[in-house]
Amino acid sequence: xxxxxxxxxxxxxxxxxxxxxxxxxxxxxxxxVLCPKGSHTAELRHHWGLNTVLRSxxxxxxxxxxxxxxxxxxxxxxxRHHAIDAVVVALTDxxxxxxxxxxxxEGGTETTGEILNDPWAQFRNTVLEAVKKINVSHRVQRKxxxxxxxxxxxxxxxxxxxxxxxxxxxxxxxxxxxxxxxTPAMIEDIRDPxxxxxxxxxxxxHGVEFMRAAKTGIPKEVWKEPLTMKSGVPIRKVRxxxxxxxxxxxxxGTAYVKPGSTHHxxxxxxxxxxxxxxxxxxxxxxxxxxxxxxxxxxIQRQHPDRPEAKFIMSLSRGEAVVxxxxxxxxxxxxxxxxxxxxxxxxxxxxxxxxxxxxxxLRAGCASFSGRKVTVDPLGRIRWAND
Numbered sequence: 001x002x003x004x005x006x007x008x009x010x011x012x013x014x015x016x017x018x019x020x021x022x023x024x025x026x027x028x029x030x031x032x033v034l035c036p037k038g039s040h041t042a043e044l045r046h047h048w049g050l051n052t053v054l055r056s057x058x059x060x061x062x063x064x065x066x067x068x069x070x071x072x073x074x075x076x077x078x079x080r081h082h083a084i085d086a087v088v089v090a091l092t093d094x095x096x097x098x099x100x101x102x103x104x105x106e107g108g109t110e111t112t113g114e115i116l117n118d119p120w121a122q123f124r125n126t127v128l129e130a131v132k133k134i135n136v137s138h139r140v141q142r143k144x145x146x147x148x149x150x151x152x153x154x155x156x157x158x159x160x161x162x163x164x165x166x167x168x169x170x171x172x173x174x175x176x177x178x179x180x181x182x183t184p185a186m187i188e189d190i191r192d193p194x195x196x197x198x199x200x201x202x203x204x205x206h207g208v209e210f211m212r213a214a215k216t217g218i219p220k221e222v223w224k225e226p227l228t229m230k231s232g233v234p235i236r237k238v239r240x241x242x243x244x245x246x247x248x249x250x251x252x253g254t255a256y257v258k259p260g261s262t263h264h265x266x267x268x269x270x271x272x273x274x275x276x277x278x279x280x281x282x283x284x285x286x287x288x289x290x291x292x293x294x295x296x297x298x299i300q301r302q303h304p305d306r307p308e309a310k311f312i313m314s315l316s317r318g319e320a321v322v323x324x325x326x327x328x329x330x331x332x333x334x335x336x337x338x339x340x341x342x343x344x345x346x347x348x349x350x351x352x353x354x355x356x357x358x359x360x361l362r363a364g365c366a367s368f369s370g371r372k373v374t375v376d377p378l379g380r381i382r383w384a385n386d
Contacts, residue, residue: 016035017035020033020035031094034092034093034094034097036089036092036097040092040097040100041085041088041089041092042074043100044088044091044092044096044100044116045074045084045085045088046109047109047115047116048088048116048118048119048123048124049124050084050087050088050124050127051074051075053084053124053127053128053131054075054077054078054080054081054084054131055075056128057078057128057131057132059348059350060077060078060080060350061077061078061348061350061351061352061353061359062075062077062078076352077351077352077353077357078350078351078352079136079349079350079351079352080131080134080136080350081352083130083131083134084127084131087127087130091119096116099116100116103116133379134350134379135331135349135375135379135380135381136349136350136375136379137375137376137377137378137379138318138320138333138349138375139318140316140317140318140319141316141317141318142263142264142316144263144285144288144289144292144298145285146260146261146285147260147261147285148259148260148284148285148286148289149248149250149257149258149259149260149285149286150257150258150259150260152175152257152258153175153255153256153257154173154174154175154242154247154255154256154257154258155173155174155175155239155256156168156169156172156173156174156256157169157172157173157174157191157241170245171243171244171245171247172241172242172243173241173242173243173244173247173256174191174239174240174241174242175239175240175242176237176238176239176240177237177238177239177240178236178237179199179223179227179235179236179237179238180220180223182199182218182238183217183218184208184209184210184211184212184216184217184218185212186240187199187200187203187210188212189240189241189242190238190239190240190241191238191239191240191241192238192239194229195229195235195238196238198227198229198235199227199235199238202222202223202227203218203222206219206221206222208222244258245340246258246259246284246339246340247259248286250286257286259284259285259286259287260284260285260286261284261285262282262283262284262285262317262336262337262339263283263284263285263287263288263298263316264283264288264298264299264314264315264316265280265281265282265283265314265315265337265339265344265365266280266281266283266299266300266301266303266311266312266313266314266315267279267280267312267313267314267315267365267368268280268281268303268306268309268310268311268312269309269310269312270303270306270308270309270310277366278312278365278366278367278368279303279306279309279342279365279366280337280342280365280366281303281304282337282339282342283298283299284339299314311386312386313371313372313384313386314372314386315334315337315344315372316334317334317335317336318333318334319333319334319372319384320332320333320334320349320372320373320374320375320381321333321334321346321370321371321372321373322370322371322373322381323346323361323363323368323369323370323371324369324370325346325361325363330346330348330361331348331349331373331375331381332346332347332348332349332361332370333346333347333349334346335347335355335358335360337365342364342365342366343362343363343364343365344362344363344364344365344368345360345361345362345363346360346361346362346363347359347360347361348361349375371383371384372384372386
């Protein structure tokens with residue numbers, strides 16, 4: 001990790017040097033092009049009272065009051081901290097850098113008590129009002145790339161019909177699991193009843209709870225002694241029934257896999273018994289690549305089961321919507337969606353915290369009434385013509 005950070009810093013320094021050299025070739029006075037260090041930007045930000053701007057905004061993740069940052073330290077939980085840095089860099093000149101250097105030589109602000117003057121009167125309030133109006137533009141992830149499906153291969157569960165033919169059970173598959181990887185919740189789903197009984201007897205012998213609600217796992221010591229059938233055939237793996245409607249066939253039906261991440265979802269509106277309803281169709285990366293191979297459009301505007309349904313919008317990760325959450329209208333971006341529950345999770349356009357700390361704004365696809373928008377690099381919002 002340390003090597004990665006060092007490599008990134010070296011790349012940044014190299015890019016900054018090339019950019020500065022390029023810009024100096026475009027101006028008559030090369031010394032007018034400055035490349036202030038991050039420490040200089042931090043000092044100016046502190047002198048001008050800009051470190052507390054985000055914390056004073058009720059719509060900012062930094063406003064929660066739970067921040068343990070030291071006084072004067074930058075809060076990175078809000079994407080708009082980049083805009084504040086841009087203001088500081090734009091107002092940095094040789095004169096201010098020289099003043100900072102002099103104050104530092106004399107022991108710093110803590111010793112001298114000297115603070116640089118604001119660039120103009122009410123400067124902090126001007127920045128505060130400008131930051132309030134910022135709409136953060138996010139990169140939309142529409143690219144068809146990444147894992148198309150999970151590595152695990154599944155087999156269909158089939159029963160013999162009265163005609164003697166094998167009929168597949170819808171939504172049921174089997175997957176092989178090593179004994180050491182079994183959890184209590186899997187025991188009831190062991191496909192072979194004879195093997196299932198042998199496994200249960202072993203667990204009972206060791207006093208292991210194997211119900212679905214068991215709070216502890218299965219100790220590895222349970223499997224130290226070989227497990228065998230009555231015929232003496234060793235049991236090392238068992239077949240577990242997996243119930244999942246999303247598992248799909250590949251290789252012309254010779255293998256089954258669980259698709260990877262969702263590429264996008266489409267929301268449709270239709271009328272049923274005089275009432276307007278909405279439904280969502282989820283398209284996985286696997287389906288998206290199959291559509292490309294077949295020469296079809298990745299985003300299809302017709303509902304597969306309801307051709308009369310009206311296409312409302314498509315949403316990929318990172319796309320923006322203006323919607324009401326908990327009674328408040330918010331500009332938010334799509335983070336993730338769950339096909340089995342037909343639910344979506346958004347985050348405020350300003351929230352820059354890591355995924356485990358984000359405040360999620362959840363919505364069901366059937367009840368979602370927000371509108372899709374685009375936010376250009378200048379922060380201008382336009383209704384998306386989807």
